[in-house]
Amino acid sequence: GAVVSQHPSRVICKSGTSVKIECRSLDFQATTMFWYRQFPKQSLMLMATSNEGSKATYEQGVEKDKFLINHASLTLSTLTVTSAHPEDSSFYICSARLRTGDNEQYFGPGTRLTVT
Amino acid sequence: AQSVSQHNHHVILSEAASLELGCNYSYGGTVNLFWYVQYPGQHLQLLLKYFSGDPLVKGIKGFEAEFIKSKFSFNLRKPSVQWSDTAEYFCAVNPNSGGYQKVTFGTGTKLQVIP
Numbered sequence: 001g002a003v004v005s006q007h008p009s010r011v012i013c014k015s016g017t018s019v020k021i022e023c024r025s026l027d028f029q030a031t032t033m034f035w036y037r038q039f040p041k042q043s044l045m046l047m048a049t050s051n052e053g054s055k056a057t058y059e060q061g062v063e064k065d066k067f068l069i070n071h072a073s074l075t076l077s078t079l080t081v082t083s084a085h086p087e088d089s090s091f092y093i094c095s096a097r098l099r100t101g102d103n104e105q106y107f108g109p110g111t112r113l114t115v116t
Numbered sequence: 117a118q119s120v121s122q123h124n125h126h127v128i129l130s131e132a133a134s135l136e137l138g139c140n141y142s143y144g145g146t147v148n149l150f151w152y153v154q155y156p157g158q159h160l161q162l163l164l165k166y167f168s169g170d171p172l173v174k175g176i177k178g179f180e181a182e183f184i185k186s187k188f189s190f191n192l193r194k195p196s197v198q199w200s201d202t203a204e205y206f207c208a209v210n211p212n213s214g215g216y217q218k219v220t221f222g223t224g225t226k227l228q229v230i231p
Contacts, residue, residue, distance in 0.1 A: 004159075034218075034219075041125075041223075042223060042224075043120075043206065043221045043222055043223040043224060044160075044206070044221045046218055046219075046220075049218065093159070093160070095160075104150075104162060104165060105219060106162075107152075107159045107160035107161070108159060109158070109159040110159060
């Protein structure tokens with residue numbers, strides 16, 4: 001149980017275009033989903049916390065107009081990277097917290113974004 | 117704000133060797149502690165967690181970790197590693213202070229086990 005999926009797993013896009021990444025909790029309802037960014041040889045950096053039906057809470061330094069997050073249902077959150085630039089190339093990982101339960105997060109497999 | 121440091125960035129061991137990965141955190145209050153593992157090409161998985169109670173926590177695949185409050189540490193151990201333990205290991209912490217607090221991750225330790 002507690003499986004989280006992400007789509008796509010890899011995406012290559014051109015500078016200036018937008019890319020949408022989906023995060024789904026497959027067998028549970030997630031009150032809260034989290035979006036992380038992972039740079040090579042670095043830790044996961046929390047970008048934003050997404051609560052179903054409300055606006056996402058962004059971490060300091062993360063541009064909310066560039067990284068649009070929509071948590072439309074208890075099983076789906078999307079991250080849209082708008083007007084992508086090469087420096088946005090990274091590994092994006094989402095996680096989800098059970099609607100009821102402890103502080104454990106369940107992670108998706110990640111999405112590798114390459115902006116050319 | 118809390119922070120987590122993992123001292124070893126890359127560890128190479130032979131099979132059957134014992135493993136200890138260091139993790140220290142900084143936060144003044146009560147915390148929840150986690151160790152996650154990321155096998156090559158796979159997503160992060162929870163190895164074990166500590167919320168309260170016995171400070172020696174046993175996880176999956178023979179791993180354990182000990183919370184030493186006085187040292188702000190939560191080191192991961194395994195008495196005898198296997199080649200299949202080759203992975204990256206992340207320590208994480210979040211404050212246990214009512215409601216949900218965000219989780220902060222360490223920079224990770226890459227473990228390479230040589231057959």
